[in-house]
Amino acid sequence: MIHKSNVKQSVLFTILIIILLASFVLGVSIGAVSIPPSEVVRIFFSHIPGIDRYLSAGLVPEHETIILTMRFPRVVIAALVGAGLALAGATFQGLFRNPMADPYVIGVSSGAALGAVCSILVQSIWDIPIRFGIPAFAFVFAVVTIFLVYSLARVGGKVPVMTLLLSGIAVNSLLSALVSFCMFFSGNQLHQVVFWLLGGFSGRGWDYVYIFLPYGVVGSTVIFIYARELNAMLLGEEPAQHLGIEVERVKRRLLIAAALLTGACVSVSGLIGFVGLVIPHIVRMLFGPDHRTLLPAVALIGAAFLLVADVLARVVIAPGELPVGIVTALVGGPFFIYLLRRQKNSMF
Amino acid sequence: MLFNILGVTCGYGASPVLQDASVQIHTQDFVGVVGPNGSGKSTLLRTISRVLKPLHGKVLLDEEDIYDIPASRLAQKMAVIPQEQGLNFPFTVRDVVMMGRIPHLKRFAKEGVQDLEAVAKAMDLTDTDLLANRQVNELSGGEKQRVLLARALAQEPKILLLDEPTAYLDLNYQIEIMELLARLRRDYGLTIVMVLHDINLASRYCDYLVVVKQGSIHAIGAPHQVITTNMIKEVYGCDVRVECPNSIERPYIVFNSEEIIAVRKGRERWVHVVGGGGAGVLLFRNLLKSGWKVSTGVVNVGDSDWQEACRLGVSITEAPPFCSVGVDEVRRNKEMMQKADFIIMTGIPFGTGNLGNLECVLELAEKGNPVIVVDNIDIGDRDYTGGKATELYGSLLKRGVHIVKSEWEAIHLMEGDEEKWHPEVSWFL
Numbered sequence: 001m002i003h004k005s006n007v008k009q010s011v012l013f014t015i016l017i018i019i020l021l022a023s024f025v026l027g028v029s030i031g032a033v034s035i036p037p038s039e040v041v042r043i044f045f046s047h048i049p050g051i052d053r054y055l056s057a058g059l060v061p062e063h064e065t066i067i068l069t070m071r072f073p074r075v076v077i078a079a080l081v082g083a084g085l086a087l088a089g090a091t092f093q094g095l096f097r098n099p100m101a102d103p104y105v106i107g108v109s110s111g112a113a114l115g116a117v118c119s120i121l122v123q124s125i126w127d128i129p130i131r132f133g134i135p136a137f138a139f140v141f142a143v144v145t146i147f148l149v150y151s152l153a154r155v156g157g158k159v160p161v162m163t164l165l166l167s168g169i170a171v172n173s174l175l176s177a178l179v180s181f182c183m184f185f186s187g188n189q190l191h192q193v194v195f196w197l198l199g200g201f202s203g204r205g206w207d208y209v210y211i212f213l214p215y216g217v218v219g220s221t222v223i224f225i226y227a228r229e230l231n232a233m234l235l236g237e238e239p240a241q242h243l244g245i246e247v248e249r250v251k252r253r254l255l256i257a258a259a260l261l262t263g264a265c266v267s268v269s270g271l272i273g274f275v276g277l278v279i280p281h282i283v284r285m286l287f288g289p290d291h292r293t294l295l296p297a298v299a300l301i302g303a304a305f306l307l308v309a310d311v312l313a314r315v316v317i318a319p320g321e322l323p324v325g326i327v328t329a330l331v332g333g334p335f336f337i338y339l340l341r342r343q344k345n346s347m348f
Numbered sequence: 349m350l351f352n353i354l355g356v357t358c359g360y361g362a363s364p365v366l367q368d369a370s371v372q373i374h375t376q377d378f379v380g381v382v383g384p385n386g387s388g389k390s391t392l393l394r395t396i397s398r399v400l401k402p403l404h405g406k407v408l409l410d411e412e413d414i415y416d417i418p419a420s421r422l423a424q425k426m427a428v429i430p431q432e433q434g435l436n437f438p439f440t441v442r443d444v445v446m447m448g449r450i451p452h453l454k455r456f457a458k459e460g461v462q463d464l465e466a467v468a469k470a471m472d473l474t475d476t477d478l479l480a481n482r483q484v485n486e487l488s489g490g491e492k493q494r495v496l497l498a499r500a501l502a503q504e505p506k507i508l509l510l511d512e513p514t515a516y517l518d519l520n521y522q523i524e525i526m527e528l529l530a531r532l533r534r535d536y537g538l539t540i541v542m543v544l545h546d547i548n549l550a551s552r553y554c555d556y557l558v559v560v561k562q563g564s565i566h567a568i569g570a571p572h573q574v575i576t577t578n579m580i581k582e583v584y585g586c587d588v589r590v591e592c593p594n595s596i597e598r599p600y601i602v603f604n605s606e607e608i609i610a611v612r613k614g615r616e617r618w619v620h621v622v623g624g625g626g627a628g629v630l631l632f633r634n635l636l637k638s639g640w641k642v643s644t645g646v647v648n649v650g651d652s653d654w655q656e657a658c659r660l661g662v663s664i665t666e667a668p669p670f671c672s673v674g675v676d677e678v679r680r681n682k683e684m685m686q687k688a689d690f691i692i693m694t695g696i697p698f699g700t701g702n703l704g705n706l707e708c709v710l711e712l713a714e715k716g717n718p719v720i721v722v723d724n725i726d727i728g729d730r731d732y733t734g735g736k737a738t739e740l741y742g743s744l745l746k747r748g749v750h751i752v753k754s755e756w757e758a759i760h761l762m763e764g765d766e767e768k769w770h771p772e773v774s775w776f777l
Contacts, residue, residue: 231447236434239428242426245450288438288440
């Protein structure tokens with residue numbers, strides 16, 4: 001376990017940022033048309049006023065179009081979703097003081113999935129194309145699910161973690177059953193539904209970034225604000241209250257923030273598993289449990305991880321594309337097992 | 349007045365655990381809350397610490413309802429050390445103690461010099477500075493308890509509430525933590541309220557005790573007022589003795605084992621033990637346990653047999669300390685012996701002071717009273733009378749008394765076939 005010597009920490013954070021930037025460039029440059037990283041960097045900087053005229057010479061216009069309208073937004077959204085899921089996962093794990101918690105634990109994901117499936121079916125049955133139907137439906141359903149689970153778990157003005165988990169599980173399985181029900185009757189839309197459920201970023205443009213951003217920003221800001229409270233709540237809710245924290249209020253805000261963040265992630269990318277569960281664990285091994293360093297590190301590593309996973313998803317069966325959820329599980333699983341075996345003492 | 353707890357009824361869900369409790373706590377009080385398991389002690393503490401909202405009544409802190417005080421301001425005044433330690437995450441000790449500064453910090457503010465000083469002081473007082481970089485999840489129960497205390501002190505509170513602070517601690521640390529709390533109270537004017545199981549510890553350190561029984565307050569008062577045999581009987585339903593060695597201030601309780609209870613049931617079989625210097629202790633205990641009525645004498649006041657006999661409620665013919673056994677005492681002792689079903693002569697040393705006892709036993713043996721002689725040490729080795737005792741002892745053995753080699757044998761003998769036993773027949777076991 002690496003401990004908080006400040007120097008070590010800033011070194012680690014610098015490394016993380018470099019890794020994130022590198023995977024960013026990698027993500028943009030790799031694809032059906034390969035564009036060298038140096039050109040990617042040049043194209044990027046050529047859009048910054050002031051230095052643009054030194055760099056724009058000799059750039060291939062087609063490359064510029066590919067990068068700016070297709071690759072760039074895709075990579076950005078992958079990074080945002082990675083960061084968002086990892087942050088939400090860390091928050092849920094902290095709130096529940098449970099290493100098994102992940103962003104999907106209270107059923108937000110199956111709510112979003114049901115929304116997406118409904119949207120696909122509605123569009124195909126009545127043959128009416130709805131602009132951003134899937135993300136909009138998914139998000140609305142996710143939000144409704146959050147409030148459903150939350151109000152189910154409420155006992156006399158408080159929301160005990162245990163009832164929250166249990167009502168989350170109950171709602172989760174109910175909604176999953178509904179999703180399966182819809183899939184059963186989805187006929188030739190089944191492929192689209194399954195593909196969405198497995199998660200991915202193909203064809204996501206800037207619009208999706210804009211859809212995501214407001215919720216992403218609000219959700220993660222709230223989480224960052226309550227980093228210190230999350231630390232105290234790791235020691236238990238009563239001790240946290242004795243330290244002057246309004247536990248129920250903080251818990252409610254964090255829950256809603258993390259659930260909104262999850263909902264936003266799921267609605268733009270589908271169900272990408274593993275990021276929200278494993279990244280917080282890995283970061284905890286590196287940085288310790290202090291959320292003030294854990295959260296930013298989680299966001300950076302989550303973003304980089306999903307970027308790389310997306311690159312792999314595009315590369316392994318090129319020109320075809322794997323759903324990124326498969327890649328995260330395939331890559332993340334063994335890595336996580338390796339870490340577990342290496343560090344046999346407590347994970348949390 | 350610091351805390352004013354007014355007619356608080358409190359509980360989980362709708363069923364109250366604590367009914368109509370009123371307590372006043374003043375600044376710098378050291379208060380112990382005692383009572384049996386499930387009586388509502390912890391509930392009382394949780395009510396004061398604003399974890400449980402009372403169903404009726406209210407808790408005033410400095411004349412202000414605690415529910416009107418924002419959590420962070422309350423945490424600046426009051427620190428709580430819960431029963432559950434909950435230190436399962438790999439924070440370092442310093443991190444955890446630093447969390448005690450949360451109520452003093454503005455959002456986003458970094459810990460300043462003042463905070464670091466408070467933490468350093470708290471860690472110094474609790475001897476946790478050596479653990480500073482250790483991870484709390486790897487500490488022992490006692491170390492964790494000290495870390496929690498350090499965190500509470502880092503809050504710089506006026507009031508410290510503790511739920512069973514000694515539960516995880518060995519004897520050494522129990523005393524240490526109580527001494528530390530007493531010192532904090534004295535030096536920093538802290539008010540301390542703690543739930544304690546150990547009545548003796550509570551008596552030793554608390555100014556007054558709140559005794560909780562079945563959800564209501566049974567008694568409030570100084571230890572010497574509250575801790576009585578009756579109170580323990582009423583509240584805990586068990587028999588103890590309350591002892592006050594030096595003054596009336598700090599009583600302590602001693603658990604009775606079945607011996608006293610057996611006496612109360614008392615089969616009227618009476619045995620008289622001639623002992624002294626601790627020779628009778630084993631016999632007293634075990635005979636009482638088997639339901640015998642026991643008497644002893646003549647012993648000097650202050651002798652270890654005398655002490656034990658007093659403690660166990662054995663009837664005694666006593667002589668003043670360090671004096672020879674006088675004629676009067678011998679007479680009274682003989683009366684007692686005559687009533688006994690058995691007389692046991694233990695292997696005591698004889699000097700001129702207690703030779704009267706031997707003479708008396710011999711006399712009764714001659715009259716045919718049943719006598720058992722514990723002949724475990726050669727009489728020559730314990731004769732300090734220049735042969736007189738040896739002579740008397742010799743004639744005693746010839747009087748058809750029963751001779752055994754140990755106290756246990758004497759007990760077995762008496763417990764066995766007492767009907768068949770005749771003093772005329774000597775059995776050598």
